[in-house]
Amino acid sequence: MASLRPFFSDGVEAGMTGHLKAKEVVWITVGTGVLKVLTDYEVALDSHVDLKFYEGDLNIHVTLLDEDAAAKAGPARVQLNAHVDEAGSYEVDGHELVLKAIMGDKQQKITLSRTSKNQTEARLEGSRSLTVHIVPD
Numbered sequence: 001m002a003s004l005r006p007f008f009s010d011g012v013e014a015g016m017t018g019h020l021k022a023k024e025v026v027w028i029t030v031g032t033g034v035l036k037v038l039t040d041y042e043v044a045l046d047s048h049v050d051l052k053f054y055e056g057d058l059n060i061h062v063t064l065l066d067e068d069a070a071a072k073a074g075p076a077r078v079q080l081n082a083h084v085d086e087a088g089s090y091e092v093d094g095h096e097l098v099l100k101a102i103m104g105d106k107q108q109k110i111t112l113s114r115t116s117k118n119q120t121e122a123r124l125e126g127s128r129s130l131t132v133h134i135v136p137d
Contacts (some may be wrong), residue, residue, distance in 0.1 A: 003069045004038065007096070008120045009114060009120050011136070012120070012136050014036060017035075018137050019032050022051060023131065027133065033045055033048070035134075041063060041064040042061075042062065054128070060122060061077075062077070062090075062099060064090055073090060075088070075089060080103055080124070085103065088101035089101075095113055108127050120133065
């Protein structure tokens with residue numbers, strides 16, 4: 001189903017804060033964030049991370065443009081920090097939502113899923129590559 005909520009932790013709502021974890025040797029807290037928007041078709045996560053290889057904003061904003069809960073794929077507006085692709089796409093792949101976009105001149109893939117520990121996982125591959133778990137406060 002092409003609704004954003006199933007790919008986020010149970011119980012999270014817009015306005016909630018959380019901390020972000022990344023795996024170095026073990027999972028460690030690397031930042032904090034706020035879920036500004038979470039609806040069936042739109043999400044806005046604004047966060048800041050401090051990693052060995054990157055310190056700065058990690059803002060992910062997504063809109064599923066077709067607003068069709070039955071769709072398995074469709075168009076999406078994808079924003080990663082200041083980079084926006086108005087002609088991005090999404091695809092449901094099992095228990096993951098895979099977003100594809102062009103950021104500048106590079107392909108960016110963002111995969112969202114809910115972990116077995118009820119955390120939201122955001123896996124970025126492309127111009128930015130990292131995996132973070134978003135843990136509600």
